[in-house]
Amino acid sequence: MKKTLITTVAVAVLATAVAAGGPSDEARAATGQPRGNAARPGVVLSASPTSLVANELPCLPTTLAVTLTNIGPEPVFADATMAAEAPIVLTDTVFSTYLPATDPDQPVSRDVGVRVPRGTAPGTYDITLASGRQRVVVPLTVEGVPEPGPETNLAYGQQATASSTHGNFRVCGAVDGDSDYRNWSTRTGWNDATRGTFPDWLAVTWPEPVELGRIETVTYGTPTRPAALQGVKDFDVQVRSGGEWLTVGTYRDNTLDRIVTTFDPITTDSIRVVVHASNSGDYSRILEIEAFAPR
Incomplete structure (x- = not known):
């Protein structure tokens, strides 16, 4: 099976500086730590990567790793704040942690999601991290969404929702462009x-409504445990038109891992796969759902 894997975050050199200031004296006293800024002579704030690139597609958020490292001789508490230039949205704005004194140093990190709201103008927006007097600025470059071509998967990165999602998975994993069964373990x-x-x-x-003529549903299966054992078995493929759900494909006793549904052109704002049974009898497993304009 051909793999299309798109990543939005790359490993980069850390941006670092030494922080001053910190948690309250009361917080330190509660755990027997020294009072005052002298308790934090060597806390290093860093961010990885040092710059980000993203667009407004809701299921393609990017992530920033914020790290605090104690390079001093005593354990300390440390805080970092995160703020983004409007209209960028962060999943966290405060990172507080206890930092042990170890040799070698032991970094403590927090992954912060970065979301670009729809309608955000292309350009560069600053994400500012702070700890005490230290500042680390991570530039976020917002790019426009490319115009789709004749064979563009129109579902890629769009808003995905589900009846429920297992805690080890993300619903957006079904529109991330990766339909390779070998990456199922990466969620x-x-x-x-x-x-x-x-x-x-x-x-x-x-x-906004799009015109579709084909939907491809990729269910989970491997060479040793094919879709006939653990893929979706009975399901319907539907499109929403005029506020009503129309069934464009009905499948029973399915054993294939990729099911292609073609239909006369329909203008729609939403599609869905409704699973009535799986071959394993336990869960519904879909690697990817793809949608295409009429040929």
Whole structure:
């Protein structure tokens, strides 16, 4: 099976500086730590990567790793704040942690999600990290969404929702462009959270209507445990038109890992796969759902 894997974050050299200031004296006293800024002579704040690139597609958020490292001789508390230039949204704005004194130094990190709201103008937006007097600025370059070509997967990166999602998975994993079964263990794809209970559904929604003529559903299967053993078995493929769900494909006793549904052109703002049974009898597993304009 051909793999299309797109990553949005690369490893980069850390931006570092030494921080001053810190948690309250009361917080230190509660755990027997020294009071005052003298307790934090060597806390280093860093960010990785040192710059980010993203666009407004809601299921393609990027991530910034914020790290605090104690390079001093005593354990300390440390805090970092994170702020983004509007309209960029961060999943966290404060990072507080206890930092042990170890040799070698032991960094403590927090992954912070970075989301670009729809309608954000292309350009550069600053994400500012602070700890005491230290500042680390990470520039975020927002790019426009490329115009789709004739064979562009229109579901890629769009808003995905589901009836439920297993805690080890992300619903956005079903629209991340990766349909390779070998990456299932990295939590690409979607797995529902209601073991043995059906139906389940997975949907993709666009902010504006699109014209479609083909939907491809990729269920999970491997050479040793094919889709006939653990893929979706009975399911319907539907599109929403005029506020109503229209079924464009009905499948029963499926054993294939990629199911192609073609239909006359339909203008829609949402599609979904409704699973009534799986070959394993426990979960609904979909690696990817793809949507294409009419040929």
